[in-house]
Amino acid sequence: MNTLWTAPRALDDASLLILGTLVLFQLTHYTVASWKFFKNSKGRFLKTASVTLFWIVYGVVFVSSVTAIPSYVNAVPYVLCGLYLPSVIAIVLLLVSQKFRTFTERMSLRWMIQSVAGPARMIVGMLFLVWFFAERLPGVVAWIAGPGDWISGFIAFFAVGYLTIFQKTAGLSDKHWSLTSFRKATAEKPFSRNKKILVRNLHIAIILVGFGILDFILAPASTAVSIALGEIPEAMGKLPLTLIPLVLVPQVLVLEVLAMHQLIGLKRMLRNDVSKKNTI
Numbered sequence: 001m002n003t004l005w006t007a008p009r010a011l012d013d014a015s016l017l018i019l020g021t022l023v024l025f026q027l028t029h030y031t032v033a034s035w036k037f038f039k040n041s042k043g044r045f046l047k048t049a050s051v052t053l054f055w056i057v058y059g060v061v062f063v064s065s066v067t068a069i070p071s072y073v074n075a076v077p078y079v080l081c082g083l084y085l086p087s088v089i090a091i092v093l094l095l096v097s098q099k100f101r102t103f104t105e106r107m108s109l110r111w112m113i114q115s116v117a118g119p120a121r122m123i124v125g126m127l128f129l130v131w132f133f134a135e136r137l138p139g140v141v142a143w144i145a146g147p148g149d150w151i152s153g154f155i156a157f158f159a160v161g162y163l164t165i166f167q168k169t170a171g172l173s174d175k176h177w178s179l180t181s182f183r184k185a186t187a188e189k190p191f192s193r194n195k196k197i198l199v200r201n202l203h204i205a206i207i208l209v210g211f212g213i214l215d216f217i218l219a220p221a222s223t224a225v226s227i228a229l230g231e232i233p234e235a236m237g238k239l240p241l242t243l244i245p246l247v248l249v250p251q252v253l254v255l256e257v258l259a260m261h262q263l264i265g266l267k268r269m270l271r272n273d274v275s276k277k278n279t280i
Contacts, residue, residue: 011134015127016240022120023243026251027055033111058086059247063239066246072237073227079237080220082246086254094261104258105265108176110160112259113209117252118156121212124244125150131235138231144222145215152212159208162201166266169194179262183269199270206263209256216253220245 034048041047062082069075093100125146132142167177170185226233235241 008134008136011131011136012240015131018123018127019240019243019248022123023059023247026120026248027052029111029115030055030251033108033115037107055247055251058082058250059243062246063242066237066242067239069237072232072234075237076223076227079242079245083216083220083249083253086250087257090254090257094258101261102180104261105179106181107178107258107262109163109178109259109262110176112255112262113163114156114160117212117256118153120248120252121149121153121156123153124248125153131241136235137241138226138229138233140226140229140231141219141222141233141236145219148215148218152215155208156212159205162205162208165194165198165201169198179265179269182266186269195270202263202267202270206260206267209260209263213253213256213260216249216256 031048031052034051035044038044038047062078066075066078066082069078090104094104125148128137128142128146128149131137132139132146166182167175170177170182172181172185174181223233223236236245
């Protein structure tokens with residue numbers, strides 16, 4: 001037997017190094033993006049520090065809580081809460097708060113879809129399969145979460161690629177663009193060129209981002225199926241793998257939810273442009 005598979009400690013250490021690096025990578029992206037986003041805001045340093053501190057405290061609280069539970073079966077409710085809570089809060093705020101919607105619509109679509117989700121999900125996807133071949137993770141979990149994450153990370157780059165036509169049509173030079181910047185750029189001159197291509201590309205981008213969100217539903221569902229079959233993925237409730245559902249996934253999922261809000265807003269914008277043109 002390959003010595004790699006007879007050395008679980010080595011796999012644990014390597015995985016902790018990889019996932020720890022991804023955690024730092026995503027946290028750095030959040031910090032840098034927040035610093036740039038709050039460039040013209042009062043209390044820029046405090047707001048940026050608050051974003052960083054929130055994710056640190058959030059991760060520490062949920063990881064420490066879940067790893068203290070002996071059986072993963074009993075930890076599942078806490079894992080699901082840690083995984084989905086930020087996104088649920090974001091959705092509620094999008095529904096009830098105009099201020100939060102305005103805040104969200106100023107965020108960079110490229111950053112939300114690609115910068116964080118792309119590379120991290122591809123690496124995590126491959127890691128799931130490594131743990132399966134090491135006989136440390138049930139096949140139901142590994143073969144749904146693994147390829148699903150890798151594909152989601154890979155197509156994130158294509159989703160951004162399909163959206164760049166909006167940047168060019170709106171005449172924006174900045175590589176980071178948002179629903180707000182599109183609205184400002186087309187306030188006097190709505191999208192008039194390449195309308196069919198714009199609609200097609202937008203629909204493709206929505207499907208690609210939607211697949212990424214769906215993957216975060218199917219992966220936990222695969223865990224439930226695995227438990228029902230008697231194959232409990234205990235490794236998911238211990239370090240290092242617990243960093244995936246309790247630290248990495250919540251940060252990526254909330255960005256994809258906010259990105260989907262912008263894409264839907266962009267679709268409404270195109271529809272309104274068509275309505276105005278028909279009225280004229």
